[in-house]
Amino acid sequence: MTLRLKLMAGLVALCALGLTIAGTASAFALRSYLYDRVDQQLGRAEVLGRLPVATLLTRPSRLDRAGMERAVGPTDYLVEIRRANGTVLRVAGSASPPPPATPLLDVAGRAGIGGASGGAGGGGAGTGTGSPRSPAPFTVVADRERYRAVQRAFPGGTRVLVALPLRPVADTVRRLVRIELAVGAAVLAAVAALAWLWLTRGLRPLRQMVGTAAAIAGGDLDRRVPAGPPRSETGQLAMALNAMLGQIQTAFDARVASQEQVRRFAAEASHELRTPLTSIRGYADLLRAGMVPADEADQALRRIQQEAARMGDLVDDLLYLAHLDEQRPMRRVELDLADLVRDAVADLRAAAPQRAVHAELPPSCPVLGDPDALRQLVGNLLANARVHTPPDAAVEVRLRAGGPGHRLGPAPGGAVLDVIDHGPGMPPEVADHVFDRFYRAADSRAQGRGGSGLGLSIVAATAQAHGGRVEVISAVGTGSTFRLLLPPDHQLPGDAVGLTAPGGVGAAVL
Structure with a gap:
């Protein structure tokens, strides 16, 4: 995986993480806000049809289904009244979905939520006890439908439950999530495209450095990395690489020159030493073979001595120069x-x-x-x-x-x-x-x-x-x-x- 792909994948992943966190936070915030609105509506459900629920209970003429339907009216409320004899009167507003087959009073009673005087609330299945004047809302599930409800007990054994369905809340949150997913996908696609173009342009100096390194490896030691902005990392890297390449080329040239000098020095020293050695060997061979007349023997020996002294001086000079070269x-x-x-x-x-x-x-x-x-x-x-x-x-x-x-x-x-x-x-x-x-x-x-x-x-x-x-x-x-x-x-x-x-x-x- 190339560096460009890694950087682009990392950038897209960070953007996706940020969008996910922001979307989740906004969805939960909206859900909490809608739950608060529902709880406020339930708090105002103490009055139905401009009459308090307690007044409805004290007027038998209004406690039948027709009276309750007129009181509930075109709303989302679901009202359940359990009389002292155990009968349950259920009335749903015209805007509410059909009520579940099992009364919510029975479901809440089996689940132990709501309480005898008004009960459990807060976002799910917790339980709590509220005062008769301010019952706490709670969530109840029946027939796969979620309801937010409050219930109160009145004198005489009558219990009243007022609920609102949470389907509108779920639909609203679900729609927000779908919108966020679509917008997030579009944003990520745009970020990926822009990141690819930006990284392609930003990493161009690195590709040039790769090309320069390949050219240098191929033998072009004079090649240098194109200079970039001096304040950018790539520009500073280019300057450092060029300085390093200059030092390497200088060292390489010095090494080549040193090797050439050593080779030439060895060849020249061998040549210079060969001349006196040849003279010494020649005179020695002549003397040994008896080919030098007696009156010229001293001259031959003197020449041998001179050439040996010359070779000794040459060797001394070479050793002295070698001593200096060793620093x-x-x-x-x-x-x-x-x-x-x-x-x-x-x-x-x-x-x-x-x-x-x-x-x-x-x-x-x-x-x-x-x-x-x-x-x-x-x-x-x-x-x-x-x-x-x-x-x-x-x-x-x-x-x-x-x-x-x-x-x-x-x-x-x-x-x-x-x-x-x-x-x-x-x-x-x-x-x-x-x-x-x-x-x-x-x-x-x-x-x-x-x-x-x-x-x-x-x-x-x-x-x-x-x-x-x-x-x-x-x-x-x-x-x-x-x-x-x-x-x-x-x-x-x-x-x-x-x-x-x-x-x-x-x-x-x-």
Whole structure:
């Protein structure tokens, strides 16, 4: 059973219940009102033919049938008089149905209602005793006809019963019930039709959501639920579903990208490790087969050692990046970044004494971070400038206190480090990928200074692990600027964990 049918059935059932309660209450109210009217008529039955009943009883000329018929007249009254000798005189008004075969006095006497002085009343077969001046009405059933009656006892043993038939009351109530049933059926039919149309329109957003879910299940991840009124439940549900679908799509895209990055990383790492392994295996096979002359054996062993060292460095870099990718908590201590940069500049001057190196460093630049990780970061930036620029290209190193409160400038408490080389620069398509792992420009490979392709990816990952970032600005013919921005201490994450480099798998040109 669909939700629309359930809601419509529930609405119709509630309407039917309300109509039933209202109809029942109105029928009982009308019945009670008509019973009160009958009781009032019986109260006025003390006077028949403009003469009190007691006067009729004291005038023998009026106590015969003809006199009683004239007194009762064209009414609904049924009058029964039981004389002291036991005879019963019964007279029914011309508007009353034929009297029952058994006198009502006998039926009331056998049922024990009415009482000797006037009796039982109230809506059915209860008994009660009234005073001679105010007899209580009661209900008596004879020949399947219901009568409302009062009776009184007079001196001398005479008893008088005056009754009115309840058939008009029953017919009136029955007609009201039939009218209510017809009107109720028409109302329920109209309610059902209107409810069907209203629910069809109201549940249209849910059907659209079902269609959207089916489309998404079929692979259309860009599909979204049509927005509805923001104050309605369906509109709020649509907004919540769209937000959830956006998060799911983002997570799915991230998962696909991560899987692709892992696959590419594994393929590239295998490729990078295969080269030194091939060299080591080749030299080892030559030495074992005795195919290397004695004077070249040391050279072969040196090449094996170089390739093994290269492979060791590559494995160390991969393990370090894996450590950052696992987002393990990093050691955070207060350190002077100016001292680290000063040492790295000295190393650069020692490695390339012919290169012009200019450094602008403050006396101190306190930051919060891992000393070993930041030392490797700064060393990689300077080594990248040394390896990928001509020997006569000048290198400038600038450090200033302040962190990246936003991209427009520094904020107090952090640091900004610029490593500027005046080399050939990089085209945009190369600059966009310098932080991708294992990325090396074609000219770098051709000139034999491609490196492992992991140096700058380690820089980017380490910067993100410290809550900062690294940027590159480069143009062909003007050189390149690598900028490291470390945030103020209060902007660092509480647990300062290692993060993956931009784009998931970062890279290098080192």
